[in-house]
Amino acid sequence: DRIVAFLDQKTAEIDAAISKKERLIELLGEQKDLLVSQAVLAGLNSEASRKPCEIDGIESIPSHWKVIANRRLFKEKAKKYKGEALPPLSLSQKDGLVPTDEMKERSLKTSSYEHFRICRAGDLVLNRFKAHLGVFFAAKQDGVVTFHYGIYTPEQGVSSKYFELLFHTNSFRAIYAGASNGMTVGLQNLSNQNFYDVKSICPPLSEQITIVNYVIDLENRYAALTLSIEKELESLRELKKLAIANAVTGHIKV
16 A cells, blocks of 8 residues: 555656656747747848738738749749659658658658659749648758649749748748638648749848758757757656656565
8 A cells, every 4th residue: 555655646746747848848849939930920130120011910021021922932843754863752741851761651652753753952842732731841852752742943032941931830821721722621732823823021032041040050959958858758757667666566665
């Protein structure tokens, strides 16, 4: 009875500590996402003059930023795959455009690449059926992708990585949800024409690059914090196992 009472108390204390650590990881993720959205949608200079923005969901932007239709920012120029020595790539909602063999999510593989197309490093690649989830990613390498994806080459003065971050914001997810055709969630298709018709905010290229570098540094710092807390979580879980084992085997006095 004393062992059971001891373990009830001890495991409850450890479980409470674990819950707090897990909640802290969630809060860090929410804080990071908020800081990224602020940087992408409003810039890094809080003292810059601002002007009203015509895009739904965005009240204002820095005065020197522009609002430009996507057709002036990107063009679909992808060539049909003809057997070039290029790796097949797939879009992961979490990890971006990665080699298909490295996909953590379930991914259908094909025996034929007849209708596949070539994407180049720097292209913006989107899953047309998941635009409302922000599944836009800048390609980090050359490869071949399914014809179901949209492949957009940036025009001069455009950083695909900045627009990847922009299209991940809640404001633009809502915009692309409205621009997609289809009533059923998961079967909403974003056509080329609808993508081109969407208007995006566009800072000068130098500012796009500065924001991207800021976000990369921010994500690295939050990743390090999260990893540290995850190590603490692992230690707490091991402590719980050890406390139970020691109590039931008589290695500690209760």
